[in-house]
Structures are given as C-alpha cells and as structure tokens.
C-alpha cells in the first residue's frame with residue numbers, strides 16, 4: 001500500500017498522522033513528520049493508541065485530587081460524545097444534575113443544548129461535549145481561578161484528542177477561560193475567535209437562555225455564525 005492510500009485510510013478513520021505509537025505508552029499527544037506514514041500494522045496501533053489515550057485520561061480525571069473540589073463531588077464529569085467530532089461544545093462546570101449523572105449538560109439546560117445542537121442539523125451523539133471543570137463546585141458557586149488552573153490541562157488534552165474543526169464556548173466562564181480574557185459575554189459573542197488554530201464561537205449558556213427567553217433569537221444567530229464558519233472550513 002502506498003503512502004497516499006494509507007493517508008486516506010487514516011483520515012477516513014479520523015486519525016491524525018501526528019498521532020504516534022508513543023501515545024500508546026504515554027497518553028501524551030506528540031507530533032511527528034507527516035511523511036512518516038504508518039503501515040497497516042502501525043495504523044492498528046494508532047487506533048489502539050487513541051483508545052488508550054482516552055482511557056488513560058478518563059482514569060486520571062476520575063481519580064484526580066488536584067483541587068479541593070475532589071472532596072465535595074459525587075463523581076467527576078469527564079465529557080461525552082463523539083471522540084472524533086468536528087464540533088466541540090465546552091461549558092463551564094457540572095451542576096447538581098451532572099454531578100449525580102456523571103454526564104455533562106443533563107437536566108433542562110442539557111435538553112435545551114441538545115435542541116440547539118439539533119437546530120444546526122447535528123445530533124448530540126455526533127458532537128463532543130465537555131466542561132472547563134470536571135467537578136461540581138459546592139452549592140454551584142463560581143469556580144475559583146486556582147481550580148480552573150488545576151483542571152484546564154484535562155480539557156486541553158481532550159481538545160488535542162478530539163481535534164475539532166470548530167469549538168463553541170458555552171457561556172461566559174467557558175468563553176473567558178478559553179480565550180484568556182475578562183471581556184464581557186456581550187463583546188465576545190457574534191464574532192469568530194481562534195483557539196490556537198481552531199475557530200471558536202461564543203454562545204449563551206442554555207441555563208441562561210431558560211431564564212431569559214428573549215435572548216433565544218441571538219442564540220440562534222450565534223449558532224448560524226458557527227455553522228457558516230464550519231461550512232467554509234469544510235470547503236477548504
């Protein structure tokens with residue numbers, strides 16, 4: 001099999017050739033020369049490496065005690081969805097329902113997020129959903145800066161593994177954390193940002209939309225903006 005064919009197989013399987021067998025042992029994403037196209041045997045190893053990297057990361061999170069939230073959580077909320085998704089939604093912190101279910105965006109806010117995802121022609125299963133923090137703050141207080149610092153490397157690894165084509169920051173905390181800014185949500189919405197080389201669009205948190213229904217129209221505009229950006233990327 002020649003290199004071009006191998007590359008096509010790898011792409012069809014959602015594998016980035018920058019992924020190396022090294023990752024099978026370390027769970028760490030590393031970059032290699034694109035010309036180093038793997039054989040079929042190596043391709044199988046890459047698939048296994050990807051699965052192992054996810055497994056390693058999820059185990060790290062479930063046992064994490066890097067901040068005080070480990071004492072108050074019922075369980076960690078790792079993330080859910082398609083590990084090779086083009087679309088990645090990043091919220092802020094688990095709430096009570098998420099803490100009990102171990103899943104991001106459940107309850108009424110989760111239902112609305114699912115409807116928002118469906119409104120742009122996607123399914124919840126086709127996207128990847130995660131939060132900035134993996135543990136619920138007690139009484140749903142705002143996350144502390146040190147907690148965000150302690151936890152953010154998990155999300156960075158999830159982004160590196162999913163390799164999304166577009167990221168949607170769901171709500172103010174997610175937007176400010178990802179973009180490293182204190183700008184208010186009103187200034188961050190409605191434009192395309194970049195997270196390294198990935199386009200990022202800021203949208204309202206569905207919990208906010210449940211309280212302020214008139215903003216739903218603007219939420220639809222945000223989703224349309226994201227979809228326009230995504231469709232352009234696909235044609236490149």
Ligand code: SF4
Nearest residue numbers: 064066067134135151
């Ligand atoms: S919030 Fe993040 S850093 Fe803190 S204990 Fe949970 S997983 Fe660890």
